[in-house]
Amino acid sequence: MSEATTHRPTYRPGELEAEANAADNRNRWLLSLPALVIIVCAAAGPLLVMVVYSFLTPGDYGNVKWEFSLEGWIGTLVQRDIFDDTLMWADAHLSIFWRSLSLSLITTFLTLIFGVPTAWFIATQPPSRKQFWLFLVTVPFWTNLLVRTIAIQELIRSEGVINLVLLKIGVITEPIQMMFTDFAIGFGMTYVYLPLMVLPVYAAVDKLDFRLVEAAHDLYAGRWTAFRRVILPLIKPGIIAGSILVFVPSLGAYVTPRVLGGGKNLMFGNLIELQFGAGRNWPLGAALSLMLMAAVMVSLIFYVRVTSREQADG
């Protein structure tokens, strides 16, 4: 035993800790290596490619020519007249931007209207039934998005279930044209993204201390005032998270507007796809993608700002 103690190497004060910290850091890098590889290969790399492509010249059959050009970025907002090269606003693009933005906002609003009461209902169920309702909310995720969207098509097309029922009971005499309208896109997106609103709001309501609501009533607040002054501020983080989760993918939605909006009512995602496909203008497509990303970033920064201010306050 005395031998063991005498042979133990001696350390200066703090040296052991520094050694341990260094080993800790090495381990940390090693452990996060797989994640880093995936991030570099799947996110940072392709993003860099997009940035580079957006400054190149379109090839004749798609692809790019390695000549520097700003045409891709210019083309996002303006278009050149084929005959005299005068510039004018790209009305088609602008209307698509506007449709994307307004439909995304409307979708977010509608998911709020339907999602908050749904989340509230689930969170106030007895624990055993909560699991069941949550399970129901997640069921749509099990099916392919395309299949779900086509199911919506079955509902709203001219010979679809809704029109058939309305015709049968005599509310309408002609089928309502719902397919290939903005309504169809909004309806479809609301359906598709509703769970993304319900789940974070549910998490917030589930955490809510209902004694606070009792305290509000006890202090002479009616139902509506208690909701506005106590419940709403406390579940706001969930509502904001849900709104971001719905708004961001809505902005870049592709399948739903494609199937339900037809060829006419394009959204941002379809416009991008068009440039890489039939449009054969990869630099424009790349520039549009980056624009979409910028829009998403702006809304995320807004989210971070709001929540961090909230945290700083309380």
Add this chain to the structure above:
Amino acid sequence: MLSIALGAEVIFPTKETRTQMIQIENAKKTFGQGDSAFTALRDVSLEIAANEFFTLLGPSGCGKTTLLRLIAGFEPPTEGAILLSGRDISRLPPNQRPVNTVFQNYALFPHMTVGQNIAFGLEMLGNPKAEIAKTVNEMLRLVRMEELKDRRTSEISGGQQQRVALARALAPHPQVLLLDEPLSALDLKLRKEMQIELKRLQNETGITFVFVTHDQEEALTMSDRVAVMNAGRILQVGSPRDIYERPSERFVANFIGESNFLDAARIGGDVTLAAGGSFAAAVPEGVPEGKVSVLIRPEHIGVRGGQPEAGELPARVETVVYSGDTTTLHLRLATGEVLKARIANAPDIDAAVPAEGQDAAVSIAPGAVTVLRD
């Protein structure tokens, strides 16, 4: 007999002259339905006077919090009525009752400052802004929290949160303040301070306090009157002294303080212990003559070494437990019953009490014997 008469005078000094604030008439509360139904309150009737510090005392699950929630309006009674100043408020929602609650875990609004919390009730009542600001400052001064007005409730200690909860509930100047075990989350020293603080606030505001606790010492220290509850029923209502010295049944005696229960025979106001000795005793209503159970508090028993004289009982000392300010002796009586005696310690305590295994003479203080209803 003299002591009983004295006791009776001490118990309800001004009962008839007080005006009633809360009347609970045959309140019953059942949760759930069918087989899973649970009855939290069975036929509770109670009167609480204006300006009274009234305590509901009982073990957890006895229904005391349910009764408080009925008064607050968070739950409607299944049967019966709750009257406030003579008006039936049984079906009024909580926001229409001039009653405020201090919740067990305070339930302070985490997204508001201390000042905003206190102002909340006043804002809901629609008071003018200037008046609200004035009352908030008054309340902060009352609970000695002036400098913490703009703090978040998460940034203050448990004791301070407690004070904010009190100030918030007192600010609208309710007719009744309900307190649901408000001190249970505090440590012992802070709890003692808050007990005195609560008593002071009640005196200064003149508001009727209804206080719920499972801590018998808390109940005895602060209350004007105490209702002891068990299994959804009120067993006894009385002053702290009444409850402690004249418990009506075994549960009450056992729940409050330490007790000796002995077998005895009663004839009129006199009982004869099975272990010997005859005493005048307090007798609650409805106890038949004959074999009864009596209570003697350990501190009402005297012990000395040697053989018993007249009026004393023979016993053998089994254990002697020293605990700082007192010494507790476990005495075996001739009947085999064990009697606990607690003696205040003096510097020469070893000489004063007999040692373990020795014979002892036990004396019982006059008026210390109480007959129990069982």
